[in-house]
Amino acid sequence: MDTQSAPASPAGATARLRSMLAGFLGGSSDASVTRRLAGTVFIIRVVSAAMAYLSQILLARWMGGSDYGVYVYVWTWVLLLGSMMDFGISASAQKIIPEYRAGGDDALLRGFLFGSRWMTFAVSTVVSVLLAGVVKLLSPWIDAHAVVPLYIGCLTLPAFVVANTQDGIARSHDWMRLGLMPQFIIRQSLIIGLTAGAFALGFNLGATAAMLASAAAVWIAMIGQMIVLNRRLDGEVKPGVKAYDFRGWLAISLPILLVESFYLLLSYTDVLVLQQFRSSEEVGVYFAVVKTLALVSFIHYAMAATTAHRFAEYHALGDKARLSAYVAYAIQWTFWPSLAATILLLAMGKPLLWLFGPQFVVGYDIMFVAAIGLLVRSAIGPVERLLNMLGHQLICALAYALAFAMNVALCVALVPRFGGHGAAAATSASLIFETVLLFWIVRKRLGLHVLAFGKGS
Template sequence: MAVMDANSAPATEPTGLKARLRALFTGTGEASLTRRLAGTIFLIRVISAGLAYFSQILLARWMGTSDYGIYVYVWTWVLLLGSMMDFGIAASAQKIIPEYRASGDHARLRGFLSGSRWMTGIVSLIVSLLLAGLVKLISPWIDAETVVPLYLGCLTLPAFVVANTQDGIARSHDWMRLGLMPQFIIRQALIIGFTAGAFALGFKLGATIAMLASVAAVWVAMIGQMIVLNRRLHTHIEPGPKAYDYRGWLAVSLPILLVESFYLLLSYTDVLVLQQFVSSDEVGVYFAVVKTLALVSFIHYAMSATTAHRFTEYHTAGDKDRLAAYVTHAIKWTFWPSLAATLILLALGKPLLWLFGPQFTGGYDIMFIAAIGLVVRAAIGPVERLLNMLGHQHICAVAYASAFVMNLVLCLVLVPKFGGHGAAAATSIALTFETILLFWIVRQRLGLHVLAFGKRK
């Protein structure tokens, strides 16, 4: 069965640009639905990026490069740890929920929808308390200005983790706006509102005040999302007994957690290593470059979030042709938009960096180095989700671990001498290595040609 409905319209339909656009976004097949959902996710991430970009510009100008660098450092730890402390449940939900639906196991489905959030929330709270104790223990050896923001970062983690879990549940039901808007739009808007309020009231807007605003924003957004999600699940899932298969959930989730963890480590290693070797000012400049290029990675994220549970559905149904066509579609709609977005961002890079402050334009040439890895990685689309959903989590984790180790070693070698340029080069080389490795693994394990161009098997 073909899923490329946009290319299979009857010959009697009107031709031309208008008809192509109509077929592209209003078709009834899986490919059209995927494009619409991915488009929704991408639009949310673009709006979020605009809000985040605006908030980062305000913070950079209000705080100065030093306090901004501290805030970036702490928030990076929140993003890294918070994204790993859900045991991989946010990602595995897109495998577990479709499988429970297909098998008719409604008791375990109901148990997962509530139990997964209780499990990740309680454990993340315990881990956060332990991390706060660790901060107290090492406080004599770290920058005094960083200690309080780190405590606030620990306070943020439980809400951040539960929000991630709810995101995975919502996406598994195709509720993309419910899954993403609280985290990426409402949260950013609240951060802007809280920091602007503090600034208007005359508070000195340093890293501590900025983290306080972030803590409040994360908790408010998560609670609001929980209320709406519970109401929607109540009308979508019939009430009944619940079964809690924690061991089974973890058996699926922990290998995926390895993949997600190494991906996150690969994503944030550059900033964390930079903090150890260069000034907070230079970290702030580098982070501004990364935020400017974030639009490219949003495209990959949008397609990954949309396709993962469908990879599971087609694989479970044994429909290999449909799966192969869907994978091809996902890769094409990841790479070409990513390439176009990269070219636009590079062309507008200097004025965009200037918005952070005149001193941030010094990072413009770093953008070209960092962009290489993003474009190369986009060429194979969301294949890490494909491997995870089809039971190849372990080999995927090995690939990501290898790329992370390469990135860490290269950062340690290049950053002390070349600063932000070295960090960008290390990350692009590691992403290129990871892309080649994943391409080879999918070719060997699944027999699929997962490249946006070239001959297909």
């Protein structure tokens, strides 16, 4: 019998497939663990995206274009401000916790796990009250239909901020499901359930009702996550004295906050500027396009979420060879899946947009423009997390600030004339500029070639 023909048989092919899956999902190496965790994060984000997509489709159809545009506008502000009001603690937790573990600083570790959440909750509550005052002050100049939803958005912010902080703590322990599912699965389920219930009962599902449902979903998901996280931490961290280094935490977190803030501003500038110059209906169409392309950014998010604390760990241990190999691995597993996802989404773009309603198909051309920036950015992987974890937060923040400034200028110049096409072009150009800057910074500061293809000199 010819032994070389065995692999071609069905049984041989099945054996090879099982071997490949075992290599991908099994093993205890850093790469195997990262693949599993990144796969978990990606699946959660994809399921969440499908649920969010469904909820946006239902809301767009139930609310109508104008109310949907107002809801998108207010929810964008919640996402933007809520992601910045934790001082960068959610990201810095992935640096602080591994360093405390490596140094055996158990008291500081216990203090951080407890104090970081109460600190972010207290300050975000104060800021939310101040923001409600700003809404009151500016109400004569704000769209009357947006005032009450904006107040509800302020009420949502403290829970949103604490959930982000808990997400960072959970990810630092490799508890990806605990970190992400409350925000991306449970929250979306509650939004869908509450809005569907209101619609079924005959309530007028406008922007106010939709924001009430979203606020309730955020608070319920955060409280449930807190209960489970506390139980898991009790089994992981021995009880004892707590030490609080608020100044040290902020010294690490605030530069990271700058990076995160400029990144978020860069991400949401297009929608916010579009709201100022174009109709709410056009904002809704553009938002549908962004949601459709979200799968590409989820891949980058999955790798960033699973690699950041390992960058910090390897750096703290002084293992440069391991760090370099791990960075290269993270970049490869960011770019090539992103390329495949981009091709698939562009091919299916029209049917996906049609799900929002026939009028949303006009945004199909915008998808191609917006996809360029996302794909180029994926070519260098999660290098912003690398810079943050290795102490180069300020230069990274500068790169993001320059890209943000460029995005604002281009959006203001292009959106009034070209609408969604101009917003997509401005954002893609800014992402390309940001990618070039980050590549150059990592090359100069760390001596690494952070590109999915080509070789460093």
